[in-house]
Amino acid sequence: MNIAILSGKGGTGKTTVSTNLSLVTGSNYIDCDVEEPNGFIFLKPSQIASREVKMDYPLVDTNLCALCGACAKVCQFNALVRTKKKITLFEKLCHGCRACGLMCNHGALTFGKRVVGRIEEGTLWDIVCKRGILNVGELMAVPVIKELLTNLPEGVNLLDCSPGTSCNVVCSLQYADSAVLVTEPSLFGLHDLKMAVQLVRCFNLPLSVIINKYNREDDRIERYCQQENIRVLGVIPYDREVVRVYSSGKMVVQLPEYRERFEKIAKNLREVFPWN
Amino acid sequence: MKVAISSTGRDLNSMLDTRFGRCNYFIIYDVEKGFVKAMENRGQISGGGAGIAAAQQIMDEDIDMVITGSMGPNAFNLLRNSDIKVYQCKNIQVEKAIQMLKDGGLEELTQVGPAHAGIGMGSGKGFRGGR
Numbered sequence: 001m002n003i004a005i006l007s008g009k010g011g012t013g014k015t016t017v018s019t020n021l022s023l024v025t026g027s028n029y030i031d032c033d034v035e036e037p038n039g040f041i042f043l044k045p046s047q048i049a050s051r052e053v054k055m056d057y058p059l060v061d062t063n064l065c066a067l068c069g070a071c072a073k074v075c076q077f078n079a080l081v082r083t084k085k086k087i088t089l090f091e092k093l094c095h096g097c098r099a100c101g102l103m104c105n106h107g108a109l110t111f112g113k114r115v116v117g118r119i120e121e122g123t124l125w126d127i128v129c130k131r132g133i134l135n136v137g138e139l140m141a142v143p144v145i146k147e148l149l150t151n152l153p154e155g156v157n158l159l160d161c162s163p164g165t166s167c168n169v170v171c172s173l174q175y176a177d178s179a180v181l182v183t184e185p186s187l188f189g190l191h192d193l194k195m196a197v198q199l200v201r202c203f204n205l206p207l208s209v210i211i212n213k214y215n216r217e218d219d220r221i222e223r224y225c226q227q228e229n230i231r232v233l234g235v236i237p238y239d240r241e242v243v244r245v246y247s248s249g250k251m252v253v254q255l256p257e258y259r260e261r262f263e264k265i266a267k268n269l270r271e272v273f274p275w276n
Numbered sequence: 277m278k279v280a281i282s283s284t285g286r287d288l289n290s291m292l293d294t295r296f297g298r299c300n301y302f303i304i305y306d307v308e309k310g311f312v313k314a315m316e317n318r319g320q321i322s323g324g325g326a327g328i329a330a331a332q333q334i335m336d337e338d339i340d341m342v343i344t345g346s347m348g349p350n351a352f353n354l355l356r357n358s359d360i361k362v363y364q365c366k367n368i369q370v371e372k373a374i375q376m377l378k379d380g381g382l383e384e385l386t387q388v389g390p391a392h393a394g395i396g397m398g399s400g401k402g403f404r405g406g407r
Binding site: 072077078079081082083085088090093139195243 | 308322329330331335336354357358
């Protein structure tokens with residue numbers, strides 16, 4: 001069972017919710033925000049094993065190349081260009097789809113592999129903690145996310161997704177069985193929550209909401225959820241103490257009051273998405 | 277000698293578009309024979325690598341010179357390696373830009389502009405992911 005934690009708006013508390021829920025429920029934690037994974041800062045897993053993520057890219061044999069330009073023409077990502085002298089590759093734009101290889105009638109294209117990121121896997125007690133890391137300067141996160149989410153451990157996995165509703169989130173949702181949307185009571189929070197709800201509904205996944213930075217005076221999220229018939233699993237108050245603990249890299253559930261809160265959220269979560 | 281000018285419209289009265297990769301059209305002009313045609317820039321609709329797509333089009337048309345406002349590193353290097361000269365111009369009428377080129381009033385572009393400069397015009401089209 002894979003539960004995607006997403007938000008739409010950035011900074012609403014996806015990582016706070018995912019790491020603390022993972023601890024309270026004993027679920028595995030999977031950091032899919034490969035452009036800037038930060039969950040390990042809080043969970044501090046040990047015995048970390050690392051492996052590289054590689055992508056295909058075309059190599060042109062200039063002796064065989066007839067400079068016909070068929071490879072450049074078929075490339076949907078403008079990664080290949082035919083100049084008068086040679087075929088030029090912009091490797092960071094290459095999606096590794098190999099269409100260029102199919103189009104080449106001269107046998108001039110072969111494929112090499114290049115490293116674009118890595119996967120790290122460690123443990124915290126019996127919790128498996130995994131994350132993908134995209135190398136600095138690389139443009140495409142999806143290959144790293146796909147590699148990260150293939151062969152996930154048994155049991156319940158919490159997928160801590162990227163913000164927004166981009167390809168990165170879409171890719172993560174392809175591996176999810178259900179979704180929890182973390183939001184905050186602000187105009188921006190609600191606006192992006194609506195987009196995230198739309199996206200999750202495209203996948204026909206069951207979804208529910210957690211409201212972070214909750215304050216009693218602003219009920220725009222609750223009103224929206226009621227309208228849309230979306231269950232609110234719980235709220236995390238807008239509290240200086242939470243920020244203090246979080247900003248020193250500690251778990252919010254270290255505070256007894258918040259352990260109780262997260263346990264309640266976990267109980268509600270089990271009601272919505274039952275697991276053993 | 278064929279010149280390509282990045283343009284907002286299809287004719288010589290149009291204003292020059294200072295963006296290379298994301299301009300709407302290229303006006304192709306033959307220095308001896310005059311106006312040749314306007315072609316849509318395939319770069320403007322591409323998700324990424326707009327400058328590269330535009331440069332490919334320029335190379336396929338056997339252009340000798342380009343007039344534009346600025347150019348990112350990828351397109352700039354492609355054109356330079358193909359011996360296509362790039363001249364810099366402000367957003368004036370395409371016709372006037374051509375006249376300035378003929379009069380020797382345009383400077384060759386020697387400095388690469390920032391990457392992705394032609395995108396969004398400040399609307400912040402998400403560059404986090406998005407493709």
